[in-house]
Each structure stands twice: as structure tokens, then as C-alpha cells.
Amino acid sequence: MIEVNKTNFKEEVLKAKGLVMVDFWSPSCGPCKELMPDVHQLAEKYAGQAKFCSLDTTGNKRLAISQKVLGLPTIAFYKDGSKVAELTTEITIDEVEAKLNELK
Amino acid sequence: MAEIYDIVIAGAGPGGLAAGIYGSRSRLKTIILQKGRPGGQAATTEDLENYPGFGRGTTGPALMQAMADHAESFGTEIIRDEVIDVELDGEIKKLKTKSGKEYQAKIVILALGAEPRTLNIKGENKFRGKGVSYCATCDADFFEELDVVVVGNGDAAVEEAMYLTKFAESVTIIVIHDEGILDCNKVSAEKAMANPKIKWVWSSILEEVKGDGLVETILIKNIKTGEITEMPINGVFFFVGTLPKTELVKGKVELNEQGYIVTNEQMETSVPGVYAVGDCRVKYLRQVVTAASDGAIAAVAAEKYLAEEEGFKEQVLSAEEPVMVAFWAPQIEESITALSELEKWLEDSGHGIKLVKIDTYRNQRLVKRYAVDKIPTVLLFHKGELLSKLSGAFSPGELQGQMEIAGA
Structure with a gap:
């Protein structure tokens, strides 16, 4: 997974062609850390079929809010730079996988 | 396996x-x-x-x-x-x-x-992750220099509200009760009342969460007057059980x-x-x-x-010889007498039968499993199988009958 932040978000996500999945998380968010190993596994399973990014919102709050993310965990999907879907708060990995399959 | x-x-x-x-x-x-x-x-x-x-x-x-x-x-x-x-x-x-x-x-x-319980207030679900939150540790730092409300007034609500004051500019707690009445413990109530960043809205409930993409305002209803007030806000935290x-x-x-x-x-x-x-x-x-x-x-x-x-299992179910299991209770005198008579009878009869005593007061599980509804009760087992059951007082003749079932 590619780590994105306020300096490279535009380049890696908003200017990217095709499907990009962004996992918004922070170290103080328990549910985020619960979900994370499964997200990383998913990224490996679908490697090459979408771009997978991880965004620690610590120090990137303005960026998160600019993406209308104000709650964690949030997993957002972008297609050719615009947000096409989003899952938030109570997320199961099955929902993430289903959404990914729907969009890819 | x-x-x-x-x-x-x-x-x-x-x-x-x-x-x-x-x-x-x-x-x-x-x-x-x-x-x-x-x-x-x-x-x-x-x-x-x-x-x-x-x-x-x-x-x-x-x-x-x-x-x-x-x-x-x-x-x-x-x-x-x-x-x-x-x-x-x-x-x-x-x-x-x-x-x-x-x-x-x-x-x-x-x-x-x-x-966490949800209240299903209008807008609550729509703005999940957009300002509506159930987890202060997850989301508190988004609200630095911003204003939030807390819905609820139990221990979790008041304690999490105090945690939120470390980040947010102001934390308003919406309380359904009359002024001064909180469901939380006294220590937390006193601490929260003394916290300058915490504001209170009494006798009120949250009516609706509104916004465009992110939470922008909420409607608060005073349950005494029925009056509805709109309040600009960035975050809504629910702690309602x-x-x-x-x-x-x-x-x-x-x-x-x-x-x-x-x-x-x-x-x-x-x-x-x-x-x-x-x-x-x-x-x-x-x-x-x-x-x-x-x-x-x-x-x-x-x-x-x-x-x-x-x-x-060891004493009864896996035993080679027939086993009598006698259920008794220390407070039922009749069962104590019956038990000593049974012991004597077994000794005199020379059947070579093992006796296992179960104190029903201490072992309710076996009582339930074998549906023992009278005390004393005598069960006869052989090779793991229950062969017969004598409920209540028993006579030597009945015991002899049990022996015959066991083929002893």
C-alpha cells in the first residue's frame, strides 16, 4: 500500500487514472487498527487491479476534511480522480471487498 | 480428529x-x-x-x-x-x-x-463519518478548534465529553433532564460542571442533524416548551447506552x-x-x-x-460394575435416613454394587440432567447406561427389582 499525505495526495490519488482505494486511519483509532491487517491483505489479493493507499489523518486533518472525511475508519474509492464511493465507521472487510469488485 | x-x-x-x-x-x-x-x-x-x-x-x-x-x-x-x-x-x-x-x-x-446504541434521529445515519461519531478516541482530533455536541448524560457521555474538551473549542452536552440532573456518577458530574469548555442544554433532545456533505447545524428541541432551536455545529457525538x-x-x-x-x-x-x-x-x-x-x-x-x-464419568459412566447413584440433600431428613438404609441394604445383599452419593444442593446440574424431581431418588447405571430410576422413598423390594434389571 502506498502511504499518502498532504504532499502527495493530489499526485497519487486525484491525478491518478483508474481506481484508487484510500484507507483513512489514525493511530488512536482502535477500529481502524482492527480493520487494517484485512485491508492490507485485500490490497495484496487485488494487486494490479486497483491502486491501494493508506492515509494517516494525524497531521493531515485539513486534507481529510477537504475529502469530506470527518470520522474513522473511512475507506474511499476514487475513479480517475473523483470520489465514487465511500464506506465509513462500522466497516467490515466483506463490504470493502464487495465494493471493490463492484467498481473494478 | x-x-x-x-x-x-x-x-x-x-x-x-x-x-x-x-x-x-x-x-x-x-x-x-x-x-x-x-x-x-x-x-x-x-x-x-x-x-x-x-x-x-x-x-x-x-x-x-x-x-x-x-x-x-x-x-x-x-x-x-x-x-x-x-x-x-x-x-x-x-x-x-x-x-x-x-x-x-x-x-x-x-x-x-x-x-453503541443509535437513536435513528433524522440525519444521524447520513452523516456517520461526516461529523456524527460514536467513538471519541477515533475522531476527537478532527475537531480541534471546532464545536461539537454530545448526546447523552450517563458515565460514558460525560467522561467522553471531558476527553473531547482536550481537542474541541467547545463541547455542548444535550441533556433530556431538568437543569442539574445527570445520570452519570457524581465525581464526573462535578468535574464536567466545573469545566469551562463544557456548555449545557437542559430539558432538550436532538431533533435532526443537517448539513451539506459534512455536518453544519443541528436542531434541538426543548421538551418542556416544544421550542426548536437551530445551532451551528461541526460534530455530534452519541453516547446513549x-x-x-x-x-x-x-x-x-x-x-x-x-x-x-x-x-x-x-x-x-x-x-x-x-x-x-x-x-x-x-x-x-x-x-x-x-x-x-x-x-x-x-x-x-x-x-x-x-x-x-x-x-x-469416571465413577459412574465408565465403571465396569453396576452403580447406584443416590440423590440426597442435607436439609431433607428423609433422604438422609433413606441413604443410610440403602447403604446397609447394599452391604447385606452382597451384590457388589457401587454406591455414589450426590448432594443435590451442591450439584444441580446432575439433578436437571436426570430430571430428579423427588429427593431421595436412586438411579441405577451399568456400562454408562441408565437402567432404572426410583423416585421418592423406596422399599427393599423395589431395590431388589432394580438389581434384577441390572442382572446382578
């Missing part, structure tokens, strides 16, 4: 972890199945200052990590997998998990926990009307060999310390249960 564990615990909150510590320390083969990270709801509570011995500065995640390490140090295995189905009847219980595995156990301890996560065992163990698991003081559920601990069971106080207490009790009760079951 798959391994049969002594104890399988579903859930690694403080209840499950304490049961793990006590179970594995008693040298019982104990595992915990946990969907994600250990710690349960306590792992999402930042300030946790009321667990005895762990005062100011203790955090939920740190305390829970210490409990998980403690359990593992005694040999509890914590397996990251979600229980999706259970078979609890019978001597060996089965737990199916999401990864497709099946675990077998003599004892199951349900430490299923609870989750919890719901038990007991869907998995619905129809399998007894639940109360709200869905909490009914247990006795030994944490036994309505199913033999199945225990429940922590927030998922019916209880007065849902805290880390009471969950841990439940876990200790359940593991010790389970250990005793296993010993009793093993004992009964």
Missing part, C-alpha cells in the same frame, strides 16, 4: 481476557477467538482511570494490551478469527468461524460484548427482553457448560472491573464443572 479445548472464549474484551488468565493459569487448554484487536469497547476509551490499581494517566488501549499480554503469558492463545455460528448443546460444543475453521470445546465462555452483541446465540441460550444473556452468580447460562461474562450479560454495572470479575468467576466455575463431569 480436531483438538478438543477445555475452554474456548468468544471475545477478547476484559471479561474474555480475565477468563483466559484464570483458565490457562489453572492449566486448562484455553483459547480466545477474537474478531480484531483484543480489548473490546475499553480499547476505544482513552481515559480509563477507575480500574483498581491503575489510576490517573491510564488509557484503555494500554490497559487492554496489558491484559492480553498477561493472558498470553499464562498460555492463553488469542486467535484472530470471528465466531459466526455455535452449537452449544451436548458435551462437546462447536464454534464455526469466518475463516472456515471449527473449534471444539468442553466449555464455551461467551464474552460477546456490547456496541449500548446494545448487546448476542445475535449469535439468539434462541440458543436464554436472553432477556433487551437481548442480554441471563446467567446465575456462577456466570452459567441456561445451557450446561456455557458461560457468559461482561457487557453481554444481564447485570447491574457494566465496567472493565466487573467484566474482569465475571471472567474470573466463569473460569473457576468452569474448572469445577469439568472436574465434576470427569468425576461422574
Whole structure:
């Protein structure tokens, strides 16, 4: 997974062609850390079929809010730079996988 | 054949972890199945200052990590997998998990926990993750220099509101009660009242959450006057109690009307060999310390249960010779007399039959299993099979009849 932040978000996500999945998380968010190993596994399973990014919102709050993310965990999907879907708060990995399959 | 564990615990909150510590320390083969990270709801509570011995500065995640390490140090295995189905009847219980595995156990301890309740207010669901939150530790730092409201006034609501003041510019608590009345403990109430960043809206409920993409305003209704006020706000935190996560065992163990698991003081559920601990069971106080207490009790009760079951198997069910099992009770004099007569009769008859006495006061499980409704009752077993049952007072003739059944 590619780590994105306020300096490279535009380049890696908003200017990217095709499907990009962004996992918004922070170290103080328990549910985020619960979900994370499964997200990383998913990224490996679908490697090459979408771009997978991880965004620690610590120090990137303005960026998160600019993406209308104000709650964690949030997993957002972008297609050719615009947000096409989003899952938030109570997320199961099955929902993430289903959404990914729907969009890819 | 798959391994049969002594104890399988579903859930690694403080209840499950304490049961793990006590179970594995008693040298019982104990595992915990946990969907994600250990710690349960306590792992999402930042300030946790009321667990005895762990005062100011203790955090939920740190305390829970210490409990998980403690359990593992005694040999509890914590397996990251979600229980999706259970078979609890019978001597060996089965737990199916999401990864497709099946675990077998003599004892199951349900430490299923609870989750935040939602109110289904207009806009609540729509703005989830857009300013509506149920987890202060997850989302608090988004609201630096911003204004938030807290809905609820129990311990969690008031304590999390104080945590939020470390980040937010202002925290307004919406309270359904008259001015000054809070459901939380007094210490937290006093602290919150003295906190300059906390504001109060009394006799009111949250009516609606509004915004465009993110939360922008809320409607607050005064329940006395019916007046509705619109308030600009960035975040809405709900702390309005919890719901038990007991869907998995619905129809399998007894639940109360709200869905909490009914247990006795030994944490036994309505199913033999199945225990429940922590927030998922019916209880007065849902805290880390009471969950841990439940876990200790359940593991010790389970250990005793296993010993009793093993004992009964060894002495009665696996015995070569016929065995008479006599149920008596110390407070029923008739049963004491009957028992001594029975002992004498057995000795005189020279049948070579073994006698096992069961104190019904101390072993309710066998009473239920063999539907013993009168005391005394005498059961006759041979090679693991129940051959006959004499309920109530018995005569030598009836005993002789039992002997003939056994072919002795």
C-alpha cells in the first residue's frame, strides 16, 4: 500500500487514472487498527487491479476534511480522480471487498 | 480428529481476557477467538482511570494490551478469527468461524460484548463519518478548534465529553433532564460542571442533524416548551447506552427482553457448560472491573464443572460394575435416613454394587440432567447406561427389582 499525505495526495490519488482505494486511519483509532491487517491483505489479493493507499489523518486533518472525511475508519474509492464511493465507521472487510469488485 | 479445548472464549474484551488468565493459569487448554484487536469497547476509551490499581494517566488501549499480554503469558492463545455460528448443546460444543475453521470445546465462555446504541434521529445515519461519531478516541482530533455536541448524560457521555474538551473549542452536552440532573456518577458530574469548555442544554433532545456533505447545524428541541432551536455545529457525538452483541446465540441460550444473556452468580447460562461474562450479560454495572470479575468467576466455575463431569464419568459412566447413584440433600431428613438404609441394604445383599452419593444442593446440574424431581431418588447405571430410576422413598423390594434389571 502506498502511504499518502498532504504532499502527495493530489499526485497519487486525484491525478491518478483508474481506481484508487484510500484507507483513512489514525493511530488512536482502535477500529481502524482492527480493520487494517484485512485491508492490507485485500490490497495484496487485488494487486494490479486497483491502486491501494493508506492515509494517516494525524497531521493531515485539513486534507481529510477537504475529502469530506470527518470520522474513522473511512475507506474511499476514487475513479480517475473523483470520489465514487465511500464506506465509513462500522466497516467490515466483506463490504470493502464487495465494493471493490463492484467498481473494478 | 480436531483438538478438543477445555475452554474456548468468544471475545477478547476484559471479561474474555480475565477468563483466559484464570483458565490457562489453572492449566486448562484455553483459547480466545477474537474478531480484531483484543480489548473490546475499553480499547476505544482513552481515559480509563477507575480500574483498581491503575489510576490517573491510564488509557484503555494500554490497559487492554496489558491484559492480553498477561493472558498470553499464562498460555492463553488469542486467535484472530470471528465466531459466526455455535452449537452449544451436548458435551462437546462447536464454534464455526469466518475463516472456515471449527473449534471444539468442553466449555464455551461467551464474552460477546456490547456496541453503541443509535437513536435513528433524522440525519444521524447520513452523516456517520461526516461529523456524527460514536467513538471519541477515533475522531476527537478532527475537531480541534471546532464545536461539537454530545448526546447523552450517563458515565460514558460525560467522561467522553471531558476527553473531547482536550481537542474541541467547545463541547455542548444535550441533556433530556431538568437543569442539574445527570445520570452519570457524581465525581464526573462535578468535574464536567466545573469545566469551562463544557456548555449545557437542559430539558432538550436532538431533533435532526443537517448539513451539506459534512455536518453544519443541528436542531434541538426543548421538551418542556416544544421550542426548536437551530445551532451551528461541526460534530455530534452519541453516547446513549449500548446494545448487546448476542445475535449469535439468539434462541440458543436464554436472553432477556433487551437481548442480554441471563446467567446465575456462577456466570452459567441456561445451557450446561456455557458461560457468559461482561457487557453481554444481564447485570447491574457494566465496567472493565466487573467484566474482569465475571471472567474470573466463569473460569473457576468452569474448572469445577469439568472436574465434576470427569468425576461422574469416571465413577459412574465408565465403571465396569453396576452403580447406584443416590440423590440426597442435607436439609431433607428423609433422604438422609433413606441413604443410610440403602447403604446397609447394599452391604447385606452382597451384590457388589457401587454406591455414589450426590448432594443435590451442591450439584444441580446432575439433578436437571436426570430430571430428579423427588429427593431421595436412586438411579441405577451399568456400562454408562441408565437402567432404572426410583423416585421418592423406596422399599427393599423395589431395590431388589432394580438389581434384577441390572442382572446382578
